[in-house]
Amino acid sequence: MTAERDVEREVEVEYTRLRIPFGPIHPALKEPVLLRVSVRGEEVVDVDMALGHVHRGIELLAEGRNLIQTLYLIERICGICSHSHTTCFIQALEEIGGITPSKRALYLRTLIFEMERIHSHLLLLGVIAYEIGFDTLFMFTWHVREKILDLFEKITGNRIHHAMNTIGGVRWDLTPRMVEEIDAYMREVEKSVKYIHNVFMDGTVEKRVCGLGVLSYDDAVKLCVVGPTARGSGVDIDVRRDHPYAAYDELKRDFSVVVERGCDVYARTEVRILEIFESINIIRAILDRLPDGPIRPKENVFRLMRGIPEGEAISLVEAPRGELLYFVKTDGSGGLKRLKVRTPTFSNLIGLKPMLIGCEIADVPVIVASIDPCLSCTNRLIVIDQERGESNVIDVDSLRHRVRRRWMRQ
Amino acid sequence: MDAAVAFITSFPLVLVVSLLFEGIDRKIHARMQKRIGPPIIQPFYDLIKLFNKERIIPVTASTRVFEIMPMIAAAASILGASILLSNTLSGLGMIGDLILVMYLLAMSSIALMVGGLASGNPYAAIGFSRKMSMMIAYEIPMFIAIISVAFGPPAVLTIDRVIKFQISTRLPLAVSSLSMASAAATLLLCIPAAASVVPFDIPEAKTEIIYGFLIEYGGPYLALAKIAKAVSNFTLTLLVSVVFLYIPSLLGEEALINLGISLSICLAVSLLIMFATITVPRTIFARLKIGQAFKFYWMLPLALSILSIILSVIGL
Amino acid sequence: MVICMFRLSCKSMMFRVISKGRVKSPWIFHLNTGSCNGCDIEIVAAFAPRYDLERFGCLLVGSPRHADVLLVTGPVTRQMLPRLIRVYEQIPEPKVVVAVGTCASSGSPFLGSEMVEGPVDRIIPVDVYVIGCPPRPEAIVKGVVTAVKSKFR
Ligand code: SF4
Numbered sequence: 062m063t064a065e066r067d068v069e070r071e072v073e074v075e076y077t078r079l080r081i082p083f084g085p086i087h088p089a090l091k092e093p094v095l096l097r098v099s100v101r102g103e104e105v106v107d108v109d110m111a112l113g114h115v116h117r118g119i120e121l122l123a124e125g126r127n128l129i130q131t132l133y134l135i136e137r138i139c140g141i142c143s144h145s146h147t148t149c150f151i152q153a154l155e156e157i158g159g160i161t162p163s164k165r166a167l168y169l170r171t172l173i174f175e176m177e178r179i180h181s182h183l184l185l186l187g188v189i190a191y192e193i194g195f196d197t198l199f200m201f202t203w204h205v206r207e208k209i210l211d212l213f214e215k216i217t218g219n220r221i222h223h224a225m226n227t228i229g230g231v232r233w234d235l236t237p238r239m240v241e242e243i244d245a246y247m248r249e250v251e252k253s254v255k256y257i258h259n260v261f262m263d264g265t266v267e268k269r270v271c272g273l274g275v276l277s278y279d280d281a282v283k284l285c286v287v288g289p290t291a292r293g294s295g296v297d298i299d300v301r302r303d304h305p306y307a308a309y310d311e312l313k314r315d316f317s318v319v320v321e322r323g324c325d326v327y328a329r330t331e332v333r334i335l336e337i338f339e340s341i342n343i344i345r346a347i348l349d350r351l352p353d354g355p356i357r358p359k360e361n362v363f364r365l366m367r368g369i370p371e372g373e374a375i376s377l378v379e380a381p382r383g384e385l386l387y388f389v390k391t392d393g394s395g396g397l398k399r400l401k402v403r404t405p406t407f408s409n410l411i412g413l414k415p416m417l418i419g420c421e422i423a424d425v426p427v428i429v430a431s432i433d434p435c436l437s438c439t440n441r442l443i444v445i446d447q448e449r450g451e452s453n454v455i456d457v458d459s460l461r462h463r464v465r466r467r468w469m470r471q
Numbered sequence: 472m473d474a475a476v477a478f479i480t481s482f483p484l485v486l487v488v489s490l491l492f493e494g495i496d497r498k499i500h501a502r503m504q505k506r507i508g509p510p511i512i513q514p515f516y517d518l519i520k521l522f523n524k525e526r527i528i529p530v531t532a533s534t535r536v537f538e539i540m541p542m543i544a545a546a547a548s549i550l551g552a553s554i555l556l557s558n559t560l561s562g563l564g565m566i567g568d569l570i571l572v573m574y575l576l577a578m579s580s581i582a583l584m585v586g587g588l589a590s591g592n593p594y595a596a597i598g599f600s601r602k603m604s605m606m607i608a609y610e611i612p613m614f615i616a617i618i619s620v621a622f623g624p625p626a627v628l629t630i631d632r633v634i635k636f637q638i639s640t641r642l643p644l645a646v647s648s649l650s651m652a653s654a655a656a657t658l659l660l661c662i663p664a665a666a667s668v669v670p671f672d673i674p675e676a677k678t679e680i681i682y683g684f685l686i687e688y689g690g691p692y693l694a695l696a697k698i699a700k701a702v703s704n705f706t707l708t709l710l711v712s713v714v715f716l717y718i719p720s721l722l723g724e725e726a727l728i729n730l731g732i733s734l735s736i737c738l739a740v741s742l743l744i745m746f747a748t749i750t751v752p753r754t755i756f757a758r759l760k761i762g763q764a765f766k767f768y769w770m771l772p773l774a775l776s777i778l779s780i781i782l783s784v785i786g787l
Numbered sequence: 788m789v790i791c792m793f794r795l796s797c798k799s800m801m802f803r804v805i806s807k808g809r810v811k812s813p814w815i816f817h818l819n820t821g822s823c824n825g826c827d828i829e830i831v832a833a834f835a836p837r838y839d840l841e842r843f844g845c846l847l848v849g850s851p852r853h854a855d856v857l858l859v860t861g862p863v864t865r866q867m868l869p870r871l872i873r874v875y876e877q878i879p880e881p882k883v884v885v886a887v888g889t890c891a892s893s894g895s896p897f898l899g900s901e902m903v904e905g906p907v908d909r910i911i912p913v914d915v916y917v918i919g920c921p922p923r924p925e926a927i928v929k930g931v932v933t934a935v936k937s938k939f940r
Binding site (some may be wrong): 504525686 | 804805807808809811812836839841842843844850852853855877879880881
Binding site for chain 1 (some may be wrong): 821822824828831
């Protein structure tokens with residue numbers, strides 16, 4: 062919602078077109094993004110995006126801190142997929158330092174990873190239900206999600222920021238009782254998710270979201286969208302299978318990549334629901350075959366940190382929203398020279414424009430939600446130039462410059 | 472009871488009862504979602520708070536219209552409700568017939584719309600246009616259904632005559648004939664849209680256009696708007712329960728003597744109607760799009776209402 | 788004398804009724820000023836069935852015009868600063884501000900960043916701080932209730 066003064070400035074009525082600012086403060090968008098939607102009647106004819114409202118300069122901050130501090134800082138990039146961020150970062154560090162975590166540590170990392178995927182997908186399903194005005198379903202999915210959060214709390218002591226990873230391993234171990242407990246919880250969650258699936262297949266939801274926000278296969282490939290957004294358009298990519306990391310190499314046979322060819326909001330939603338079942342399968346396999354052994358190296362983390370030489374590495378993980386990429390360049394004395402994060406939402410946001418054009422105003426929030434935008438991740442160093450239809454990542458200095466300039470103007 | 476006294480006492484009664492109804496609706500809604508929910512008298516708290524908040528009038532608004540419209544809305548709906556209630560309360564012929572009540576209800580929502588539009592917010596403008604098309608969708612079947620009462624067996628439009636007719640036949644109107652049954656069904660189908668709850672809360676969709684025309688209203692104005700909405704919801708349910716489902720008529724002449732009993736039966740029936748037409752849909756459905764809602768209303772309720780008027784002209 | 792007393796008691800009654808109404812129906816507007824989403828989802832979780840803030844009469848409203856309580860999450864970023872001020876001004880009096888999360892309360896761990904304008908209380912007056920990263924929904928519930936009780940009574 063914008064203030065009346067703002068509205069005065071931003072709404073220009075050109076003939077029959079009305080420009081409506083969606084966000085940055087809008088109840089449907091939980092996060093700040095400014096979509097300038099031009100409409101004719103109820104139909105959307107053009108979209109313009111303005112990002113950067115939650116730009117916090119994390120990459121710059123990371124350069125001034127040591128690796129352990131950075132680990133906790135980048136966990137705060139996003140509250141929904143915090144574990145993906147740390148895993149990705151730690152993997153890069155381990156590659157540079159030549160540290161191999163134990164099998165058990167890798168399995169535990171994967172376990173948290175999949176639980177996080179379930180929690181994130183459930184969250185999104187709730188948000189989609191909320192956008193289409195289905196409050197009860199929203200309440201129900203969030204109720205189920207609480208169970209996963211309980212598990213997180215039992216394992217790591219935290220609901221959101223788990224702080225599970227450390228250099229060379231993980232920080233918390235599972236006891237046999239916990240294993241049983243997780244199994245029992247998974248059974249409950251599976252039952253509830255089946256119910257949610259039924260409701261989503263139901264007429265009222267289907268009527269609302271079928272055929273909405275179409276992103277064709279070609280567009281999806283061309284715009285390089287990732288994760289469930291791509292899989293909903295029939296693009297068969299998944300980092301877990303294509304470039305296995307952590308324990309996914311050994312779990313390859315326990316899950317399949319869900320691909321839907323519907324290309325619309327419904328397909329993307331369904332991909333997410335089915336992925337929850339796959340995640341539950343993975344978790345069961347992990348619990349079955351959890352190897353014994355230490356969960357982290359005996360040495361102190363600070364010694365490990367100082368032992369990491371100068372070097373650079375790229376690491377990839379499949380975060381709940383898609384492929385997450387980290388480029389890490391260390392300086393050899395426990396600090397960072399450069400950190401670059403390419404989050405899935407950054408790739409996916411570009412796909413929003415073909416989805417939105419031609420839809421009704423009523424559908425804008427649903428479509429935006431369907432790519433599961435996690436803008437806290439995205440708003441670091443991005444400028445999207447919609448006019449020229451290109452997006453470019455600009456470096457810190459020029460960004461700082463731009464921000465300052467805009468600031469001055471305001 | 473004296474007609475004038477009944478009319479005057481029904482003002483506070485309408486307010487209290489309709490707010491209580493809203494509270495009950497919220498509580499049941501929460502219960503159906505596995506929540507505890509707010510206390511039943513929550514709407515009263517809300518109103519007390521809202522009336523004591525700062526008044527803010529946006530700079531883009533045309534002040535007079537913006538200020539006055541919520542008052543008109545609240546006044547119109549309270550008037551409509553008390554006409555209905557006092558007729559039930561006194562059992563005497565008083566002012567007002569069904570058309571007047573319908574008109575007052577429509578006026579209350581139009582007043583809110585205009586007031587919202589006067590705020591100059593683009594979301595309010597969208598809400599206005601959506602509400603406009605929704606009103607065309609549901610008002611027409613509703614009016615036709617009411618008019619078919621005049622053509623049907625009662626052949627009157629004043630409320631007390633309709634009540635007396637039901638008492639004389641010792642049957643609620645809706646079960647007395649086929650035409651009236653379909654008229655009642657039309658009205659029931661139109662209530663969710665008139666009350667603008669999910670799945671038909673398109674003009675006020677929170678996640679799409681942030682309450683539409685209510686967006687800039689705050690403090691006392693919002694309180695008035697809330698009163699207008701709560702009271703008109705109550706009026707709609709009471710309308711159906713008095714005109715079409717007047718259960719006390721089963722008692723025969725008793726109903727006119729023990730007015731207290733018949734009134735409480737009427738209120739209970741309208742509570743049930745509210746549960747069925749407002750609470751349940753808003754719990755189990757997702758919001759429709761404007762085109763879908765329009766199609767729905769022009770398919771089913773319009774057909775039903777036309778059927779009812781044809782049947783009542785034939786005399787079924 | 789008697790009339791005077793009567794008047795006084797009437798007045799105090801009125802005040803009590805009004806403050807009761809205010810305490811019992813705090814409507815919440817939530818503003819994300821650059822948080823990591825952790826706090827935001829915990830706020831929404833506080834409205835979900837397990838914690839159900841609505842039982843205290845709270846509602847999550849979408850327009851600052853309707854709100855009484857402003858929940859701010861996140862360190863205030865430069866782009867959100869003017870919007871934070873504007874939203875604060877749009878909320879009609881009386882209002883309370885609750886800073887949810889360590890970010891909003893003290894700015895850490897983003898303190899020292901170029902783009903962060905420091906914690907919320909440097910910009911608008913804050914009534915209650917809810918510490919935690921993210922705070923549990925119970926803590927948020929408690930924070931809201933305390934803020935409302937201390938300010939509106
Ligand atoms: S306090 Fe923690 S959880 Fe909350 S916004 Fe800040 S980093 Fe995220």
